[in-house]
Amino acid sequence: MSNIKMRKEWWLSIRLIHWSVVISVFSLMVSGFYIATPLSITAGPTADKFLMANVRTIHTFFGFLLTFLMIWRAYLGLFANFHARWVDLLAWTDLGNLLAQVKFYLLLSDEKPKHKHQYGPLQSLAYTGLILLQISIILTGLIMVGANFHAGLSAGIGTFLKPLEIALGGLAGVRLIHHMVAWGFILFVMIHVYMAIWVDIVYKEGTISSMISGRVFRKVE
Numbered sequence: 682m683s684n685i686k687m688r689k690e691w692w693l694s695i696r697l698i699h700w701s702v703v704i705s706v707f708s709l710m711v712s713g714f715y716i717a718t719p720l721s722i723t724a725g726p727t728a729d730k731f732l733m734a735n736v737r738t739i740h741t742f743f744g745f746l747l748t749f750l751m752i753w754r755a756y757l758g759l760f761a762n763f764h765a766r767w768v769d770l771l772a773w774t775d776l777g778n779l780l781a782q783v784k785f786y787l788l789l790s791d792e793k794p795k796h797k798h799q800y801g802p803l804q805s806l807a808y809t810g811l812i813l814l815q816i817s818i819i820l821t822g823l824i825m826v827g828a829n830f831h832a833g834l835s836a837g838i839g840t841f842l843k844p845l846e847i848a849l850g851g852l853a854g855v856r857l858i859h860h861m862v863a864w865g866f867i868l869f870v871m872i873h874v875y876m877a878i879w880v881d882i883v884y885k886e887g888t889i890s891s892m893i894s895g896r897v898f899r900k901v902e
């Protein structure tokens with residue numbers, strides 16, 4: 682006999698951050714790939730040709746928003762006393778459970794991995810990878826923003842990050858790395874959304890709606 686128990690899985694702050702990150706990343710992808718291969722506008726007065734500058738302003742706005750959201754999420758992960766803390770990123774260190782999850786996903790075993798942390802072992806690896814992607818794209822992005830200013834906060838950040846800019850081979854190297862990491866985000870989103878749908882269908886615990894309502898529904902034996 683099994684009954685279903687409701688559990689509060691995601692706090693409002695985490696859900697707000699999640700969907701704001703989604704909006705930022707999608708806006709950054711669209712504006713970023715436009716910056717990489719812009720339209721060539723030839724006819725008309727120069728004063729009307731402002732599309733690239735507008736797209737760059739949008740990109741920089743969402744870039745700073747993503748930076749702020751990441752600092753907020755890191756603060757919660759380190760200091761808040763609810764779920765989804767930094768220790769949950771270590772779920773993959775339980776190698777037995779990691780193997781159990783790989784076998785379950787490859788349909789080699791019908792035994793589900795144990796739910797010891799907020800994240801599953803593979804999920805914790807994916808989120809660790811995402812954090813590395815976020816840090817790389819934010820640092821390279823901030824260097825490029827800083828290069829456009831001679832005074833103020835952006836210029837100050839640019840000066841602070843100068844040693845990193847030099848280590849990466851100057852602005853051209855920074856731009857190339859920023860562009861390559863952007864593809865890492867596309868890879869993450871594809872796998873992440875596929876897995877969210879897969880887990881929702883297979884586990885039947887309301888995974889996708891949990892990121893909206895905050896609640897999952899687990900079977901208790």
Ligand code: HEM
Pocket residue numbers: 706709710712713714716717737740741743744745747748818819821822823825826856859860862863866
């Ligand atoms: C998911 C996050 C992001 C994605 C997918 C993304 C994507 C891109 C892409 C594809 C480019 C074009 C590179 C090229 O010319 O080949 C670009 C340029 C740029 N990005 Fe991002 N970016 C992201 C985050 C950020 C952040 C966080 C910042 C800053 C805070 C930022 C600032 C910039 C700047 C300043 C440029 C150069 C614009 C120019 O050439 O004038 N980006 N981005």
Ligand code: HEM
Pocket residue numbers: 695699702703706707754765799800804808811870873874877878888889890891892
């Ligand atoms: C740029 C796109 C996305 C990024 C960067 C992202 C990132 C994340 C992160 C970091 C988490 C863990 C929550 C935390 O502890 O902060 C998460 C969870 C989740 N995301 Fe996303 N996400 C994205 C898009 C989406 C989309 C489009 C969906 C809708 C299908 C989605 C559905 C979920 C769900 C259902 C969870 C909870 C998974 C669970 O039960 O463990 N995400 N996402």
